[in-house]
Amino acid sequence: MAYHEPMIELVGLGKTFESKNSYVKALEDINLTIHEGEIFGIIGLSGAGKSTLVRCINYLERPTTGRVIFDKIDLSEVQDYELLKIRQSMGMIFQQFNLLMQRNTLDNICFPLEIAGISKRDATKRAYELLEVVGLTDKAKAYPAQLSGGQKQRVAIARALATKPKVLLCDEATSALDPTTTRSILDLLRDINKSLGITIVVITHEMSVIEEICNRVAIIDASRIAEVGDVEEVFMRPKSKIAKQLVFSGANHIESFVGEDKCRIIFDGRTSFEPVIANMVLECRTPVNILFADTKDIDGKAFGQMVIQLPEDETSKKRIFAYLETNKIPHEEVI
Amino acid sequence: MFSQVVLEMISKGIRETLYMTILSSLLAYILGLPLGILLVVTDKDGIAPRVLLNRIVGIIVNILRSIPFVILLVTLMPFTRLVIGTTLGPNALVVPLVIGSAPYIARLVESSLKEVDHGIIEAAQSMGASPSQIVFKVLVPEAMPSLIMGGAIAVITILSYSAMGGFVGAGGLGTIAINYGYYRYQGDKMLITVAILVLIVQGVQELGGRLMRRSDKRL
Numbered sequence: 001m002a003y004h005e006p007m008i009e010l011v012g013l014g015k016t017f018e019s020k021n022s023y024v025k026a027l028e029d030i031n032l033t034i035h036e037g038e039i040f041g042i043i044g045l046s047g048a049g050k051s052t053l054v055r056c057i058n059y060l061e062r063p064t065t066g067r068v069i070f071d072k073i074d075l076s077e078v079q080d081y082e083l084l085k086i087r088q089s090m091g092m093i094f095q096q097f098n099l100l101m102q103r104n105t106l107d108n109i110c111f112p113l114e115i116a117g118i119s120k121r122d123a124t125k126r127a128y129e130l131l132e133v134v135g136l137t138d139k140a141k142a143y144p145a146q147l148s149g150g151q152k153q154r155v156a157i158a159r160a161l162a163t164k165p166k167v168l169l170c171d172e173a174t175s176a177l178d179p180t181t182t183r184s185i186l187d188l189l190r191d192i193n194k195s196l197g198i199t200i201v202v203i204t205h206e207m208s209v210i211e212e213i214c215n216r217v218a219i220i221d222a223s224r225i226a227e228v229g230d231v232e233e234v235f236m237r238p239k240s241k242i243a244k245q246l247v248f249s250g251a252n253h254i255e256s257f258v259g260e261d262k263c264r265i266i267f268d269g270r271t272s273f274e275p276v277i278a279n280m281v282l283e284c285r286t287p288v289n290i291l292f293a294d295t296k297d298i299d300g301k302a303f304g305q306m307v308i309q310l311p312e313d314e315t316s317k318k319r320i321f322a323y324l325e326t327n328k329i330p331h332e333e334v335i
Numbered sequence: 336m337f338s339q340v341v342l343e344m345i346s347k348g349i350r351e352t353l354y355m356t357i358l359s360s361l362l363a364y365i366l367g368l369p370l371g372i373l374l375v376v377t378d379k380d381g382i383a384p385r386v387l388l389n390r391i392v393g394i395i396v397n398i399l400r401s402i403p404f405v406i407l408l409v410t411l412m413p414f415t416r417l418v419i420g421t422t423l424g425p426n427a428l429v430v431p432l433v434i435g436s437a438p439y440i441a442r443l444v445e446s447s448l449k450e451v452d453h454g455i456i457e458a459a460q461s462m463g464a465s466p467s468q469i470v471f472k473v474l475v476p477e478a479m480p481s482l483i484m485g486g487a488i489a490v491i492t493i494l495s496y497s498a499m500g501g502f503v504g505a506g507g508l509g510t511i512a513i514n515y516g517y518y519r520y521q522g523d524k525m526l527i528t529v530a531i532l533v534l535i536v537q538g539v540q541e542l543g544g545r546l547m548r549r550s551d552k553r554l
Contacts, residue, residue, distance in 0.1 A: 058461055087463035098458035102476050102552050112462040114472065143552040156458075163462070 004036040006069075007167060007199045008057055013066035015052050026052040028223045030066070036166075039193050039200045041214035041231065043246060046205060049223045054171050054203045058090045059083055071166060088116050091160030095172035097152040099144040105131070105155050106140040112162045123162075130158035134188060150181035157188060167199045168192075174209055186212045207246050211235060219243050236266050236330060247305070261310040261317065266330035267295050267302040277306065280323050286316035307334060341524065344511060349531060352507035355425045355497045359432035360490050366437035367489075370396065371444025372470055382456065383466045399438040404496050407435050408503060428505035432496055440489050447481035448474050480551035487543025491536050498532065508532055 013030040016023065026049045034040045044050045055061040057068060059075050068075045073086065091112075099108050106127050113123035131137045134154040144152055153173060160168055170189065174182040190213050193200050202214055210217050210231055217234050219227040221242035227234060238244045270276065281287060288308040295304030310317050324331045337345070373392060377385040402410075408431045412422045415430040451474055459473045475482070498509030508528045516525020548554065 060457060060460055081465075084463040084465055087461060090461070092458065092461035094454055094458060096452075096454050098452070098454040100455060100473065100477060102479060102550075104552070111459075111472070115459070115462050115464045115468055145553045169461075 007036040008034040009069040041210040041217040044220035091165040092169040262334040269301040284319040348508040363436040367440025370441035374445040375448040396438040428500040443485035
C-alpha cells in the first residue's frame, strides 16, 4: 500500500496525571507517524496508556510534553475555538457507543452537523446518505435503546463520519461486541477506509482486530511504544516481550513450561494442504509436543503459528532445525 | 356539609395556593436552573472547570438551604415589603418561596445533570462542541426525564412551603388550615384543606411521572 502524506505526527509526546498526592505517567516519549489513508492500530494491555494516547490525538487530553501535528497543524499552538473546529475533521467512536439516548438515529447523526452550524435540511440529507453507508436506513426513527450493540456502533460510525472527517479514531470500538458483530463492524471500517480514503486509528487490546484490518501497528506497553511496524512483520516476528505476549494471546502459559526447549513455527502463507508438522515428525523420526497452535486458513494459505516442545536430545533437536532450515519454514527458538 | 361562604373560601384558597405554587415554581426555576447548570459546568470535573466560583456558589446555596423556611420567611419581610409593597397575601409569599426554593432546585438540577454519562459528553467534545452547546444540546436534553421528576419534587416542596405562609397571613389553603383548624379548633375545615393538599400533591407527582415516562426514550 502506497502511503501519502503524514496525517498525524506525535513527537516526543508525554502525559502525566497529577493529583494531590499521586503522580502517574500515562504516556512517555511517544513518537509516531500515521499516514494519510492507512489503518493504523495501537494495541496494548489495559492500563498501558492507549486510551490516553488516542485522546491526546484530538486533544481531549492535553499532552504534558511533546507535540501533536494533525494535517500539518501543531495542535499545541491553536486557540481553543480553533481546536473545536479542527475536531470536526476528526471523528471518534467509542467502546460504549456514547449515542445521545434521547435522540433517534437520524438526529444522532445530525448532531455533529448541528454543532458545525449546518442547516437542518442539509444535515438531514447528509444523515440519510450516511444511514445508507452503514446499512441502517430502516432505523432512522429508532432510538438507541431499541438498537442492538452492533447497530448502535453503526450509528456511531455514521455520526462520526457526518462532518466528512479526515481521520476516524476508534477507541476499543469492538470490545463490547460479540465476534460476529465485531467482524461486521471491522468490515464496515475497512470499506469506509477504501471508499472514503479516511485515515483510521484503531485502539484495541485484541490482536485479532489488528490482524483483521490494520496496515501498521504500534504496540504500547507501560506508557511507551515497544514496537512499531507493518502488521505482518510484527505478527510473524515480534521482537519485544509484550509483542510476543500479544501475538500469543491465549498462550501466556507457554512460559510456564520451564526447562524445556521450545520452538515457534510461523505459517506465513504456505499452502494449507501441506502437512508441515507431520512431515517434520516423519522426516526427523522424533515426536514433538504441540504446546500452542493458532493458525487460520486464508484463501487456501495457512497463516499463524505453533509452538512446539523440542525433544530432549541434541541430535533430534538439530535434525528438526535442519529440517525447518532446508524447507525454509520460518521459526525461532522460544526461551 | 359546608355553607356557601366556607365553600367559596376554600375554593379561593385552592386558587391562591395554586397561583403561589405555580408562579413561585416558575420564578424559582428561572433562578435555580442556571444555578444548577453553573454548579455542574464549573465543577472540577466539569466541562469548564472554575473551582473557586464553584466553591463560592456551592457555599451560598448551602447557607440558603440550611435556613429553616419559617425563619427565612420572617427574615425576608423587609425585602418582601420593598419588592411587593406588603408582606400579606399570595404575592408577598412568592418572594420568600422563590428565594427559599431556588437553591434547592439548583441542587436538584445539579444531581440530574450529573447523571448524564460522561462518555456522551466526551463524544460531543470529540465533535468540537463548545461548552454551551454541550449544556443545551447534551446535558439538558439527556437529563430531561430526571429534570422533570425533579420538577415534580420541587413543585411539591414549594406547595408545602406555601402552606407555612398561613402563619403570616399569606392566604391559600395553609391560611385556612391554620386559622380555622389550628387557632379555632374546627377540625373539619382543617381536614378538608389537608385532604385537598394531599390531592394536589398526588396530582403533581402523577403528572410528573407521566411526563417523565413520555419524555424518556430509553424505555
